[in-house]
Amino acid sequence: MNARPHALPQTLGRLPKQAPEIIRTVLLGAAAGIVLTAFHWAVQWMEAHGVHRLAGQAKWIFIVGTFALITVGALLASIVVEKLAPEAHGGGVMPTKVAFWKRGGAMQWRVALAKLVGSLLTLGCGVSLGPEGPAVQIGAATSSSLARGLGQTGARSSRSACAGGAAAGIAAAFGAPISAVAFVLEEIIGDLSSRLLGRVILMAVTSSLIARAVLGAHASFGGLQISSPTLWGWLLVAPVAAAASLSGVAFGNLALSIRSRGKRFTAVPRWLQPVFGAWTTWAIGVAAFLWTGHDGVFGTGYTDLTAALAGHLTMEETAVLLAGKIVATAAAVGVASCGGVFAPSLFIGGMCGALMGAVVKHFLPTGEADLILWVAAGMAASLGAVIRTPFTVVLLLFELTGQYLFVPALMLASAISVAVSHLFNHHGIYEEQLVQDGYDPESFLPVRNPRRWGERPIGSFIQPVGKGTAEGTPSAENSSAARDESGAWTIRRGNERVCVPSFPADLPVRAVLGLLLQAEADEAVVFDRSTGAFEGVVTLRELAKAQTALLEQE
Incomplete structure (x- = not known):
């Protein structure tokens, strides 16, 4: 007998009030966890049997083999993504953020499939990127669909x-559920006290448990056994953090510059440009390998980063890998290759800390614990300068290293990274990508400044009629608004039609609030100034509620 198509939703509906929602949330987290655990395992397998295996062969085999591998991988990834879901090009965090705020969180299964295949080919074949950005989009699209x-x-x-789903992605990619939740609250939702917190935690934990059951406790830099750092170690945390922050800013700005030029470069189709990013990784990676004997420019580079933590890299090797990773990753990000910036940012910062250790040990009495402290602080600072989520950065490095002793240094490094980043850029890398793609981040992302909130056009609070609205913003009521013979707008109240004020969608919300109070009206119609078309209804209560919520966050 065939099961009825809607049997599961009906069965869940007969359970106690809160049970169906909890079960659905666990199922969504489990589904994302299974998909992402498979993705994470496959990337590791391809790296181990691809670039890392070729590194043990003769040099000419490494050169030819890596070129063939990275070219085929990037080309197939570009074709798959372009055919299935062009929006799956690039990192993954930015399109997930757009989907959350502009499309009510709706994402299609084909996005998850395209991102999974495209990222597996890109990362597994050695392009200098990380798995966390794709994991965010894969998890979000899987859960949403x-x-x-x-x-x-x-x-x-x-x-x-x-x-x-986005939190489940980070939790599975890093084995770090706490920082996964923090990242989604800081970067995607923009509110650490969001009403979605419970669901986000439950899905991240479920995904993390599945990843740990299959892959084991795969914290990237866990198991460090160290003594307490010296006084010099603590004193030099700030200079290390500043240098790593500057390196992170340099990487981010170079990536954005290449991305901006790539969008204007029409000689090569945009979907084919990732192949050129892959070739850049290959050229720099091969040069670095021939110089140092290390293949850290390819892929995540975690093997060489672990070597840096152990003090196994010379000053020259560290400097070469640092410079090569910045340029190779910036090129890959700039041409919208499928991969994230977390892993490269951690590598860049870690190499800054290792370089400090290689220099300072000739002049000051420092030890192994100092080197590990500087590498960890450098990782936190570089990543913080790129993504500007300080709470996430501290938690992530704590989960990756398992060193509670480092938390004060990580907090200091995170604070320095945000300060340095603000000196050079108005937005973080994700918001800058939104600007390059023609979006105004302030038109749909949460606003933290009351003055800028008041300057937003009232139309930015209105979603298209009949569609969901952003949490915490006034709703667009699908009311039967119409214009009467005199041109005034009316809306239905019960069995009557009532005349209400109307405002063009480009009028600042502060002006709308004042005019509503002056007219002693509690709601108004919003229309398009150029066409006169109805866009939605706003209420004084909802505007006041949104403003109060903003002020409470300050």
Whole structure:
């Protein structure tokens, strides 16, 4: 007998009030965890049997083999992504953020499939990127599309599935569920006290448990056994953090510059440009390998980063790998290759800390614990300068190293990274990518400054009629608004039609609030100034509520 197509949603609906929602959330987290654990294992397997195995062969075999591998991988990845879901090009965090805020969290299964295959080919074949950006988009798209199959069709349900799936992605990629939740709250949602917190935590934990059951406790730099750093070790944390922050800013700005030029370069189709990024990785990676004997420019570089933590790299080797990673990764990001910036940023910062250790040991009485402290602080600073999520950075490095002793240094490094980043850039790398793609981040992302909130056009609070709205913003009511013979707008109240104020969508929200209070009205119609078309309805109560919520965050 064939099962009825909607049997599962109906069965869940007969359980106690909170049980169906909890079960759905666990199922979504488990699905994302299974997909992402398979993805993480496959990337590791391809790296081990690809670039790392070729590194043990004769030099000419390494050169030819890596060129063939990285070219075929990048070309196939570009074709797959372009055919299945062009929006899956690039890192993954930025499109997930756009989907969460502009599309009510709705994402398609084909995005998850395209990102999974494209990223597996890109990362497994050695392009200088990391798995966390793709993991965010794969997890979010998997959970969002599956949620609709479980009967969760509302905007809030879609957003919770999208955010929880993104957290599940980070949790599976790094084995770090705490920082996964922090990253989603800081970067995707923009609110550490979001009402979605419970669902995000549950999905991240579920995904992390599955990853640990299959892959084991795969913290990238765990198991460090160290003594307490010396006084010189603690004193030099700030200079290391400043240098690593500057390196992170240099990497981010170079990547954005290449990305901007690539969008204007029409001689090569945009979807084919990742192949050129792969060739850049190959050229720099081969040069670095022939110089140092290390292949850390390829892929995540975690093997060489672990060697840096152990003090096994010379000053020259560290400097070459640092410079090569910055340029190779910036090129890969700039041409929208499938991969993230977490792993390269950690590598860049870690090499800055290792370089400090290689220099200072000739002048000061320092030890192994000092070197590890500087490498960890450098990782935190570089990543913080690139993504600007200080809370996430501290938690992530704590989870990756397992060293509670380092937390004060990580906090200092994170604070320095944010300060340095703000000196050179108005936005973090994700918001800068939004600007390059023609979005105004302030038109749909949460605003923290009350003055800038008041300057936003009232139309930015209105979603298209009949679609979900962003959490914490006034809703667009699908009311039967119409214009009467005199041109005034009316809306239905019960069995009557009532005349209400109307405002063009480009009018600042501060002006709308004042005019509503002056007219002693509690709601108004918003229309398009050029066409006169109805866009939505805003209420004084909802505007005041949104403003109050903003002020409470300050």
